[in-house]
Amino acid sequence: MEPPLNYILIPLIALYATIPLLLDGFERKLKAALQSRIGPPVTQTVYDVLKLLLVKETKNQPTLPYVTLTLLSSMVMGLTALYYATLYIVNGDVIDMFYALAFLAVFTSTHTITPLLVPNPYSYIGGMREVMLAVVNEAAFITSISLYTITLQRILIGNTTWILVLVILVLALAAFISSYATSSRVPFDIAEAEPELASGVFIEFSGQILALNIYNLLLRRFAAKFLVLAPTVILISGHSLISLILALLLTPIIWTLYATIAVILGRSRVDIAPLTLAKIYIALFLISITGLLVFTHA
């Protein structure tokens, strides 16, 4: 680890832990503006989570301790993924990036299965919808960012050809689409927001567990964006602290972009969304793999 990073690592993790709450507050304000509303203050999500943390559970489900444990461990996984992504940006070791992706995969998976631990039909259906979407999207997320990172390394060592640039662009597109889908925003909020499930995955949660669940969702949104930006900023300013600052500055911009997209779209359906995503990913991966093969044999 580079000496400067030692000094800022703890404040940095604290920043990672806090910033999703503020960005969500900003998203709510932005959405309100786009919908001709005033909206809550930017700090509202912080207040919401703090208030929920002070409220006791209203239901005494026997499985709730497991849910709490799962949510806490997934939160730690999420922050660890961000830690390794930071190391990758500053130090440039590709292994760190793969650690980050592995931790993110575990984070997303544990968070996804949480509703299945609660005996409630809404939770089960909501949870299964999350799983359906995750099966397609998380695989694409990991694959696209892995390929994106590897291809980027080739460019960084000076192998810049138009085919490689095209492949990079296609993989970047796949990575951004999958990071959008993993953030569970419209049109992919098919489990959290579907009214027939009475908010599905959240239905049995209240108080501290609901706070943890909401927090994990926001952390997931932040981590998904940050991990896509990690290789991207290196392309601009190499492995350095400047890249880290750039990633931190670009994350809110991407967050804003995603929030704006979410405002102009409606919700998809569980039988449409995974299928549509699968078609898009297959097309993008076919193009990029073909490009990589052409580049290798050229």
Next chain:
Amino acid sequence: MPNPEAVTKYIELAEKNSGVIHIEGDTVHIMVPSSKLVDVADAVFNKYNCSFRVCAGIDERPINGHFSLVHLFTDDKAGYYVAIKTYLSGDNPVAPSIVSVVPAADWCEMEARDLVGIEFTGREVYKLVLPLWWPSNLHPLRKDVPYNYRPELRIESEKIGSSSEYGVIPLGPYHPTLHEPEYFELYVEGERIVDVKYRGFHVHRGIEKLAESRMSYQQINFLAERICGICGFVHSTCYALAVEKAAKLDVPERAQFIRSIVLEVERIHSHLLWLGVAFHLLGYDAGFMHVWRARERVMWLAELLTGSRKTYGINLIGGVRRDINEDKKQKALEALRELYKDFKSLVEVALSVPQVKRRLTGTGVLPREDAIKLSVEGPTARASGINKDARRDLPYAAYKYASFRVPVYSEGDNLARALVRVDETFESMSIIEQLLDKLPSGPVLLSDFEIPEGRVGVQVVEAPRGGDIHYVVTGRGAPYRWRVRAPTYANIPALRVMLRDQPLADAPITIASIDPCFSCTDRVVVVRDGKVEKIKLIPVV
């Protein structure tokens, strides 16, 4: 105007079935013996293609010692109301059910059984309106039951159904999708709905009994308006028109214009409200917010014209109690122009959102044949290719002075129902402009009139959700019998057809697509073929 030639067939029908016919204005009254009731109803519904509207049980024992049952149809092509009446024994009222030939009569027969105590033969019977614990010999709409009589309360919960084959998803009575207490039980196989059970009437308020027992003719206008929070003015207008028809009152034309204008304001408000809710259910909250922003302008318009944003309270028997002056007229026209521009751009954007379009298209389909059999109303009917609209077919108030198009789509899906409402919103704006432009001078309220006893008035008013019907038998100082049927009452049974084999995720928008108003309706039951355990099934179509 009614076509006089069309009544010939009803005269022949009455003669053939030992009945008595008399025609009063736009209403054909046919009185038949109960043994001929099914044949006559069959001919009127299936041969003459009349729409079934509702039936009403009446306790006429204090007058003639009998109960009576009236089935109300409308001949929409000829512009006539057709009321088929039969007298039943005062001691043991039993009537043959017409459900076998008119499936849409299912609920109203069971309501007459619950509330008036008329038994029906030739069909399966069940409790519809009253709770399961209600004493079986207590029928609240009988004249010998005091309006304030309360049987001893016994709390009995109805259990959620179970199925070894399918998952059970309860929807309601309190649920984010339902803005009023109703209960749907969805039986699902994976994400697909295979069966639906419906239980309603959680908030039956007994307003008919209250009106007949405790209120005067003019007071009931205000009670009628409180039947519904969205289309209350429809109810008060419908009631006032029915009484005015029964009493043969010549209401000032200016009042009729104002009624039509306010009815259309209410329609625009209701359709905008629905569109907002529909977008919200489809996850398109930007559409929801912007449509409701536009709706705010309509509420401002309502306040300008009536003094109230909602529940206007301007209807009286004999006219209205609030006039529209030149200043209000100009302001209203200006507001309409702004609304038109705003709504047009909003709808164009909202209906082109891919997810909105995709999820509305081809979902919740109600085929035309089923729509006819169930006699569904309003946009639900017009989206399934049924070209009926009481404003044009059975003109009332001042609609005969306005030119408007009745939008009809043949697809029968959720998109068709949405498009009918969008088109109607534009038509309503045009109707208001036309009527404001032609607003005649003169008084707005009859000053002196009498309402004789024993007269009958029946009126359909085209509410935003479809035909609302009020049936009035006049009494002394108050209606002897007042029967109200809101359009949702006719549309809910169609949900079982619309929800079959649909994705679970589309259940909320499909339920919402009939724009249900449960408080207006409040009533009843079940759905479809076999397999589900512990569910009473009623074959309907």
